[in-house]
Amino acid sequence: MDKQRILILGGTAEARELAGRLAQRGDLEVTLSLAGRTLDPAPQPVPVRTGGFGGVQGLAGYLADNRIDLLIDATHPFARQISANAERAAERTATAMIRLQRAGWQPVAGDRWTPVASLPDAVAALGAEPRRVFLAIGRQEAHHFNAAPQHAYLVRSVDPLDPPLTVPAVDYVLARGPFAEADEVALLRDHRIDVVVSKNSGGAATYAKIAAARTLGLPVIMVERTGSGHVPTAQTIDEALAMIGHVASGGRKRGV
DSSP: OOOEEEEEEOOSHHHHHHHHHHHTOTTEEEEEEEOSOSSSOOOOSSOEEESOOOHHHHHHHHHHHTTOSEEEEOSOTTOHHHHHHHHHHHHHHTOEEEEEOOOOOOOOTTOOEEEESSHHHHHHHTOSSOOEEEEESOSTTGGGGGGOTTSEEEEEESSOOSSOOOSSSEEEEEOOSOOOHHHHHHHHHHTTOOEEEEEOOOSSTTTHHHHHHHHHTOOEEEEOOOOOOOSOEESSHHHHHHHHHHHHHTTOOOOO
16 A cells, blocks of 8 residues: 655644654655755754745646645744645645644733734834834844834844844844743843734744733734635644544545
């Protein structure tokens, strides 16, 4: 019996954990795809493919050429372009697809969130008056805040921004989560932060900044998620494994 071939679009801790769980099974052949944007990625438990596919057409070609039975989108909740490309490529090749996406954070008592739909909206929500802003959004889209040079920024990312921001007042912190709440409180206090800008990524690894803002009574401009809702979605590893088991037991023919 042929092994079921699975391609995981990764880059998250959940993708790595899922790959590790699937690697223990003898009836599956698993490949993990990484975009290659992180300079020093963590070791992975299955064979890794690094780099982009070349849009929908390139990914569809990969799915067909490698006879992939199941495509799993386990990218970051805000990796919108690759998720959209994956959905279209799976449809084009009749490849089964599921999404593994951790649940988003929910506000609790004491939180002062301003929800926005996009990073340009977050820039606008900062207002005209100068503020000291903690940008905890990664490095790919920090450039949006060049449009508001009146603010002073503290930018945290895993890798350096390239190019750096053009605003006159900016400090950089290079760090990889998870972060402790006490350390986040100290960071916000030391830099006299007035407001936090965050994406609603969900998960525990970076939630401490949200808890720290609540502790200090600071407002958070929260960029909320968007999604098509057309792909079956699991919020946990166990849910994803159950979905994968259903696909594997169905004996679906490979898309071409």
